[in-house]
Amino acid sequence: MSKQLGYMIRQIRERKEISQQKLSEISGLSQSFISSIENGQKSPTIRSLKELAGALDMSYEELVKTALFSPKNNYILQKNKLVTEINADLARLYKGVIGQGPKKINTEIYKDILIIRIKPYSNPILIQLVKTTRGQRLLNELARYLFKSYRMDFIKVLNNLIGVDIKNIYCDYSSVDEIVIIIRFNRKFL
Incomplete structure (x- = not known):
């Protein structure tokens, strides 16, 4: 799930034309941590998922639901x-x-x-x-x-x-x- 979640976070971030640096500033998470999540190298905590969801202007639940489904x-x-x-x-x-x-x-x-x-x-x-x-x-x-x-x-x-x-x-x-x-x-x- 972590690779799919990271991929989905990157897709949403890019679609909203937000850089990793900007997402880092908005969410309060480090840019290297966000990069690791997007590349599937680290799994985010519930707190960090909530921070990312808020920074991406979506609910935590929406972010998690999206990660649980296949791309189709x-x-x-x-x-x-x-x-x-x-x-x-x-x-x-x-x-x-x-x-x-x-x-x-x-x-x-x-x-x-x-x-x-x-x-x-x-x-x-x-x-x-x-x-x-x-x-x-x-x-x-x-x-x-x-x-x-x-x-x-x-x-x-x-x-x-x-x-x-x-x-x-x-x-x-x-x-x-x-x-x-x-x-x-x-x-x-x-």
């Missing part, structure tokens, strides 16, 4: 956590824009692509509008306007959670039942 399971746990965070933050943003949260948000992650499907609650006015071509065009324009108006907030939410620059964003507003947003990033983010 870690990937799945990271992916599920990221999806949960994205869905929660986007639901808050959606509620701030529309005044009520969405019925459901489904997020899928594929290497450097995110697909977000937002299902709004049914609205009698929208249902009537969608029955005509003119109404559909009006709804598309409204959705496009809202997305453009809040695009920077949307990008900020994703950047805070993922930390990778966005290459392209595509939105499909053609259905009143579902808004589909496809985001391509400059590189793989998990």
Whole structure:
């Protein structure tokens, strides 16, 4: 477990762009001790794990759980956590824009692509509008306007959670039942 734990600590530290020296300063542990942990040469004590977890801005339990799972399971746990965070933050943003949260948000992650499907609650006015071509065009324009108006907030939410620059964003507003947003990033983010 100590090699896997050390590897995981190094991965988190590098992902957060923290040097061993900086982690040493934040945690109060020596740089040589941190290096020994990361290289699997020493096993950390519970106290040192708590110090490292705090310095890495995560809970002690999260750090230990991650170390107990294989890298494949870690990937799945990271992916599920990221999806949960994205869905929660986007639901808050959606509620701030529309005044009520969405019925459901489904997020899928594929290497450097995110697909977000937002299902709004049914609205009698929208249902009537969608029955005509003119109404559909009006709804598309409204959705496009809202997305453009809040695009920077949307990008900020994703950047805070993922930390990778966005290459392209595509939105499909053609259905009143579902808004589909496809985001391509400059590189793989998990």
